Amino acid sequence: MIVGVVKEIKPHEYRVGMIPSGAAALTLAGHKVIVEKDAGAGSGFLDSDYVKAGAKIVDRTADVWAQAEMVIKVKEPQPAEIKMLRRDQVLFTYFHFAADRSLTEGVIKSGSVAIAYETVRDKRGTLPLLTPMSEVAGKMSVQEGAKYLERPMMGRGILLGGVPGVEPATVLILGGGVVGTNAAKVAAGLGAHVILMDVSLDRLRYLSDVMPANVTPLFSDPSLIDYHIREADLVIGAVLIPGARCPVLITRDHLKIMKPGSVIVDVGVDQGGCCETIKPTTHDNPTSSSMMLSITASPTCRALSAAPVLSP
Numbered sequence: 001m002i003v004g005v006v007k008e009i010k011p012h013e014y015r016v017g018m019i020p021s022g023a024a025a026l027t028l029a030g031h032k033v034i035v036e037k038d039a040g041a042g043s044g045f046l047d048s049d050y051v052k053a054g055a056k057i058v059d060r061t062a063d064v065w066a067q068a069e070m071v072i073k074v075k076e077p078q079p080a081e082i083k084m085l086r087r088d089q090v091l092f093t094y095f096h097f098a099a100d101r102s103l104t105e106g107v108i109k110s111g112s113v114a115i116a117y118e119t120v121r122d123k124r125g126t127l128p129l130l131t132p133m134s135e136v137a138g139k140m141s142v143q144e145g146a147k148y149l150e151r152p153m154m155g156r157g158i159l160l161g162g163v164p165g166v167e168p169a170t171v172l173i174l175g176g177g178v179v180g181t182n183a184a185k186v187a188a189g190l191g192a193h194v195i196l197m198d199v200s201l202d203r204l205r206y207l208s209d210v211m212p213a214n215v216t217p218l219f220s221d222p223s224l225i226d227y228h229i230r231e232a233d234l235v236i237g238a239v240l241i242p243g244a245r246c247p248v249l250i251t252r253d254h255l256k257i258m259k260p261g262s263v264i265v266d267v268g269v270d271q272g273g274c275c276e277t278i279k280p281t282t283h284d285n286p287t288s289s290s291m292m293l294s295i296t297a298s299p300t301c302r303a304l305s306a307a308p309v310l311s312p
């Protein structure tokens with residue numbers, strides 16, 4: 001098979017779909033790997049690294065799309081890329097179709113075979129290609145949230161862990177899966193008071209066993225969200241219904257009862273987010289009127305999109 005790797009074109013996306021060792025493994029297995037010039041540069045991989053791995057460097061992105069039987073990417077195809085998709089071609093990348101109708105219709109129209117990383121399951125039924133991104137995004141959500149709680153960022157001007165004589169911040173995390181537990185570990189480690197909500201009782205039992213004392217696992221129920229969101233300084237959206245849009249848990253009315261300067265980081269933005277007013281934003285325009293952020297994770301922790309999605 002001819003496997004193509006293109007340079008990501010979404011603004012501030014620095015990742016690459018395949019690192020040189022992946023190219024080496026495919027070449028060893030008898031496939032031909034073609035890589036767009038500088039595709040790995042943003043992640044620190046040189047064209048010469050791919051050549052050493054047996055890949056061929058191609059100057060123009062259009063030539064990679066034209067020659068490859070399967071294209072490997074990171075982000076969902078952008079409009080210019082959808083135009084180059086072919087009926088007999090496989091595209092393997094993160095798609096998050098549930099949140100983007102025009103993307104879904106464009107890919108259906110192309111007739112190509114779309115394999116979404118985020119829906120690939122292993123024998124145990126877990127999501128091995130989503131999990132690493134969730135680990136990164138969960139940790140970064142707290143890091144970014146803490147930044148936007150600073151006063152110059154229009155936040156409440158508080159530290160997550162407080163200081164002697166000043167109480168710690170309250171962090172409310174909706175969803176106790178991979179994102180939620182990673183966020184909880186970071187927030188708890190900084191000394192915050194953490195409320196971690198999930199709808200799975202089995203998951204809550206597990207979280208009760210493994211989380212530190214400053215994390216309180218609670219059942220996710222609209223009335224409990226309503227109660228705790230009032231006292232939250234930072235809210236992290238970390239909900240997933242695999243393959244579907246996230247349920248709306250934070251309504252427009254909740255925004256009115258939240259503390260001024262509090263922050264929402266909705267990591268599930270790629271699946272439509274759990275906030276009623278969510279809208280995806282960009283690295284170039286990461287915050288707007290106030291307090292909601294959407295996060296894009298990078299495997300190297302260098303590329304983060306923290307963007308506002310609040311429109312009360």
Ligand SMILES: NC(=O)c1ccc[n+]([C@@H]2O[C@H](COP(=O)([O-])OP(=O)(O)OC[C@H]3O[C@@H](n4cnc5c(N)ncnc54)[C@H](O)[C@@H]3O)[C@@H](O)[C@H]2O)c1
Nearest residue numbers: 133134137175177178179198220238239240268295296297
């Ligand atoms: N923006 C990014 O870069 C990025 C990266 C990774 C994951 N994500 C997104 O983050 C979200 C979480 O991913 P994950 O890997 O942690 O998923 P996960 O499956 O590990 O965890 C999701 C959790 O949400 C819980 N849940 C479902 N409905 C709920 C509800 N009503 N209230 C509270 N909890 C509920 C589930 O029981 C589950 O424990 C997903 O939407 C995913 O697409 C975004």
